[in-house]
Amino acid sequence: MNKKEGLAPEIQAILESVQRRESPGKRVEVSARSLPEALRKSRERGNIPIIAEIKPTSPTTEKVRYEDPVEMAISMVKNGATALSVLTEPEHFHGSIESLERVRKAVDVPILRKDFILNEMQLDAVESDIILIIASFVEEIDKLVLAAKRRGFQVLVEVHSEEEIEVAIRSGADIIGINNRNIKNLEVDLNTFKRLAPKVPSDVVLIAESGINNEADAIMMYESGADGLLIGTAIMEGDIGENTKRFAQIGI
Secondary structure, rough: OOOOOOOOHHHHHHHHHHOOOOOOOOOOOOOOHHHHHHHHHHHHHEEEEEEEEOOOOOOOOOOOOOHHHHOOOHHHHHOOEEEEEEEHHHHOOOOOOOHHHHHHHHHOOOOOEOOOOHHHHHHHHHOOEEEEEEEHHOOOOHHHHHHHHHOOOOOEEOOOOHHHHHHHHHHHOOOOEEEEEEOOOEOOOOOHHHHHHHHHOOOOOOEEEOOOOHHHHHHHHHHHHOOOEEHOOOOOOHHHHHHHHHHHHOOO
16 A cells, blocks of 8 residues: 555645655764653653744745744743754755754754655754654655664654554654644644554653644643653744743643
8 A cells, every 4th residue: 555645735745845855965873862861851840841843834834934943942942842843844844954953053952853754865864863754654664763773863753543653663663753633634633642642652752743732732632641742833833932931831
């Protein structure tokens, strides 16, 4: 079966653009900042850990943020972000490799590279602490996870179903993200996380992704088993610093 069948047209367009990108240069190896450790320290301080996302725009967002990503990153960390996610997909999210490079030099928290990585070649585009592999789009996840780990990356495997959780676990994933957004129609349902979270082993770091718009959503995701929350749009719309603080100060 073709994994890319039945996807939303916006997702299809992104995957097609990925195929057109030039090959990176030499092999990248990284000494990663620990995401699990950062999440643990945040919880010990009594807060729900927040991975704040630098996402200038997206197929589900009308506006584009043109501020310097480094200024955004510094504000997010200053206001309590446990880690950052930086988009590097250029055509549909206005992200860039350069943005991630600059952000990682400017702050000392773990940095997730948010992109649509389909093959080993793409791993060598830039140093980051964590890379995203989306189970729905990769045929041989185990090989890609292993290649990433051999370079020193931590790997967040994103899933949308119980079947993909099983695939992620077999691939050796120790960080799993459950995405509440349906990639066939782009609709968001927070019950996706609540339904799938019990299927993830307790020794796996579990991240809730998409659709977390307010404090009530954040608390629901945490109480449903999330070790950390990836929040993009709700932080990027409006005052980035104040929005980050609002989520990062939620007590547990």
